[in-house]
Amino acid sequence: xxxxxxxxxxxxxxxxxxxxxxxxxxxxxxxxxxxxxxxxxxxxxxxxxxxxxxxxxxxxxxxxxxxxxxxxxxxxxxxxxxxxxxxxxxxxxxxxxxxxxxxxxxxxxxxxxxxxxxxxxxxxxxxxxxxxxxxxxxxxxxxxxxxxxxxxxxxxxxxxxxxxxxxxxxxxxxxxxxxxxxxxxxxxxxxxxxxxxxxxxxxxxxxxxxxxxxxxxxxxxxxxxxxxxxxxxxxxxxxxxxxxxxxxxxxxxxxxxxxxxxxxxxxxxxxxxxxxxxxxxxxxxxxxxxxxxxxxxxxxxxxxxxxxxxxxxxxxxxxxxxxxxxxxx
Amino acid sequence: xxxxxxxxxxxxxxxxxxxxxxxxxxxxxxxxxxxxxxxxxxxxxxxxxxxxxxxxxxxxxxxxxxxxxxxxxxxxxxxxxxxxxxxxxxxxxxxxxxxxxxxxxxxxxxxxxxxxxxxxxxxxxxxxxxxxxxxxxxxxxxxxxxxxxxxxxxxxxxxxxxxxxxxxxxxxxxxxxxxxxxxxxxxxxxxxxxxxxxxxxxxxxxxxxxxxxxxxxxxxxxxxxxxxxxxxxxxxxxxxxxxxxxxxxxxxxxxxxxxxxxxxxxxxxxxxxxxxxxxxxxxxxxxxxxxxxxxxxxxxxxxxxxxxxxxxxxxxxxxxxxxxxxxxx
Numbered sequence: 001x002x003x004x005x006x007x008x009x010x011x012x013x014x015x016x017x018x019x020x021x022x023x024x025x026x027x028x029x030x031x032x033x034x035x036x037x038x039x040x041x042x043x044x045x046x047x048x049x050x051x052x053x054x055x056x057x058x059x060x061x062x063x064x065x066x067x068x069x070x071x072x073x074x075x076x077x078x079x080x081x082x083x084x085x086x087x088x089x090x091x092x093x094x095x096x097x098x099x100x101x102x103x104x105x106x107x108x109x110x111x112x113x114x115x116x117x118x119x120x121x122x123x124x125x126x127x128x129x130x131x132x133x134x135x136x137x138x139x140x141x142x143x144x145x146x147x148x149x150x151x152x153x154x155x156x157x158x159x160x161x162x163x164x165x166x167x168x169x170x171x172x173x174x175x176x177x178x179x180x181x182x183x184x185x186x187x188x189x190x191x192x193x194x195x196x197x198x199x200x201x202x203x204x205x206x207x208x209x210x211x212x213x214x215x216x217x218x219x220x221x222x223x224x225x226x227x228x229x230x231x232x233x234x235x236x237x238x239x240x241x242x243x244x245x246x247x248x249x250x251x252x253x254x255x256x257x258x259x260x261x262x263x264x265x266x267x268x269x270x271x272x273x274x275x276x277x278x279x280x281x282x283x284x285x286x287x288x289x290x291x292x293x294x295x296x297x298x299x300x301x302x303x304x305x306x307x308x309x310x311x312x313x314x315x316x317x318x319x320x321x322x323x324x325x326x327x328x329x
Numbered sequence: 330x331x332x333x334x335x336x337x338x339x340x341x342x343x344x345x346x347x348x349x350x351x352x353x354x355x356x357x358x359x360x361x362x363x364x365x366x367x368x369x370x371x372x373x374x375x376x377x378x379x380x381x382x383x384x385x386x387x388x389x390x391x392x393x394x395x396x397x398x399x400x401x402x403x404x405x406x407x408x409x410x411x412x413x414x415x416x417x418x419x420x421x422x423x424x425x426x427x428x429x430x431x432x433x434x435x436x437x438x439x440x441x442x443x444x445x446x447x448x449x450x451x452x453x454x455x456x457x458x459x460x461x462x463x464x465x466x467x468x469x470x471x472x473x474x475x476x477x478x479x480x481x482x483x484x485x486x487x488x489x490x491x492x493x494x495x496x497x498x499x500x501x502x503x504x505x506x507x508x509x510x511x512x513x514x515x516x517x518x519x520x521x522x523x524x525x526x527x528x529x530x531x532x533x534x535x536x537x538x539x540x541x542x543x544x545x546x547x548x549x550x551x552x553x554x555x556x557x558x559x560x561x562x563x564x565x566x567x568x569x570x571x572x573x574x575x576x577x578x579x580x581x582x583x584x585x586x587x588x589x590x591x592x593x594x595x596x597x598x599x600x601x602x603x604x605x606x607x608x609x610x611x612x613x614x615x616x617x618x619x620x621x622x623x624x625x626x627x628x629x630x631x632x633x634x635x636x637x638x639x640x641x642x643x644x645x646x647x648x649x650x651x652x653x654x655x656x657x658x
Contacts, residue, residue, distance in 0.1 A: 219551035277642040285614040313606040
């Protein structure tokens with residue numbers, strides 16, 4: 001096998017070569033030790049300067065029309081001169097297993113555009129792994145000259161908090177029948193949103209969408225603003241009729257203006273990195289601990305007994321830790 | 330020192346002896362190995378049967394009147410024949426360092442009542458430790474015959490998620506001027522609430538409080554229901570004039586009726602225990618890892634460099650793990 005060195009990747013990415021960018025992303029997602037070392041070397045050489053890109057997280061329940069929205073919104077961004085990268089996080093049931101064919105088919109117009117780069121979901125589903133790689137992939141796309149990086153996630157899983165912590169702006173897509181999809185959305189996601197966009201605001205849905213906009217606006221107004229002082233905005237759009245897309249971008253721009261005005265962008269991104277680092281220490285320690293099959297089996301056994309009310313959690317913890325380290329909790 | 334055995338505590342608690350209950354709680358909060366062993370033994374003997382108690386978390390920003398509310402609400406509960414225990418979680422700035430004097434002074438009427446037990450905040454502030462002990466303390470209070478266990482926390486810290494995960498019902502206290510205190514509340518807390526009570530609904534505040542109630546009702550209606558299908562309720566009360574307290578209790582009762590109807594109470598509590606167990610494994614591994622001063626110092630150094638944008642988080646993680654385990658991430 002003819003392995004390429006870091007120079008090959010660095011040069012290729014800086015030149016905006018999509019093929020090499022794709023290969024570098026595969027490398028970031030690899031768990032092989034040798035790939036990891038190469039990844040770190042590439043990143044060290046690329047991420048020296050901070051980027052002025054827009055990192056946008058997009059979520060919403062299956063059926064809300066995320067793919068169509070990203071296709072339409074991405075098209076709008078390209079029409080105003082932006083280069084757009086789309087990274088998907090969850091291999092979700094609504095997609096064909098997160099396969100390349102599935103994702104590229106979903107966004108056929110965008111994926112054929114020279115100024116767009118679409119990266120489908122990794123097939124593996126370890127949350128730590130995926131969100132770790134996605135974070136690095138954002139940096140690669142920025143180094144390759146993409147101005148807007150869209151991270152797509154499904155608003156029903158566990159990954160939203162992780163995605164929230166790697167983007168500048170978190171956008172929640174909703175359906176016009178306000179309340180209809182509430183059952184599907186995980187609690188807490190609405191409060192994470194910087195913007196709430198009601199999609200499918202077209203045809204006979206338009207009146208409902210406007211009503212939902214007004215309802216959500218009132219609702220969000222009752223909730224605490226973000227740390228930056230940003231108050232989440234609500235708007236409507238139609239991916240089908242390609243209306244309201246400029247409005248979405250205007251919201252994102254005014255959010256960025258607020259961050260710039262308070263000089264918060266880099267601080268926020270650096271803080272996100274610190275948070276991620278801390279979380280990953282936990283993850284690494286857990287992986288290391290449960291690499292020992294005995295620990296894993298005992299943990300599963302104890303969880304079962306706790307869920308049946310047969311043993312208390314404190315006693316369980318003592319048992320596990322004593323077994324593993326001969327220490328207390 | 331004349332150490333008491335587990336029999337002393339078990340008998341005393343079952344007899345409802347407040348002095349022994351207090352001593353047992355001190356034992357739960359102790360980090361000494363010998364105390365920990367004794368704690369586990371006591372718990373094993375007490376928590377065999379599941380309790381039909383009400384575990385209620387109460388939060389709200391400083392100034393919302395939590396102590397006065399708990400004093401008034403606790404008084405109401407006692408008047409209808411309940412025994413009430415109050416456990417505080419945060420040693421917060423609004424209290425006098427969480428000292429016994431501070432807490433007992435805050436709720437003087439309640440603390441002098443034979444049917445109430447008030448346990449002030451532990452002075453140590455390690456989140457894991459506090460919430461760990463609080464979880465056990467709930468069990469002790471239940472074994473001592475308390476029907477309602479109130480866990481008080483301040484809605485601005487890190488402990489709400491932990492408290493949410495150890496109670497049946499999470500109540501958020503708000504002020505009449507809707508929106509006034511939003512700056513102080515941490516994002517995500519409103520979505521965790523099963524009930525939202527607007528306190529200080531008296532005198533010239535009454536009209537404002539009713540308006541806030543209507544506004545919050547509309548807002549909460551736009552948010553996803555809890556897993557049990559419960560839709561959070563909003564009501565008003567005055568701790569000063571002791572009005573609306575029955576309304577608060579009615580909400581909690583109807584929530585319990587829903588859980589009973591779906592036979593969810595024990596499942597929910599057991600699941601909370603499993604979640605807690607998993608979180609504590611992480612905590613224990615982190616404590617064990619950072620007990621090594623070298624690991625701790627390297628972590629701090631790396632965090633500093635990440636926050637200054639000097640090094641990437643992935644590279645930092647590699648460095649830390651290689652140093653500690655001679656492994657990758």
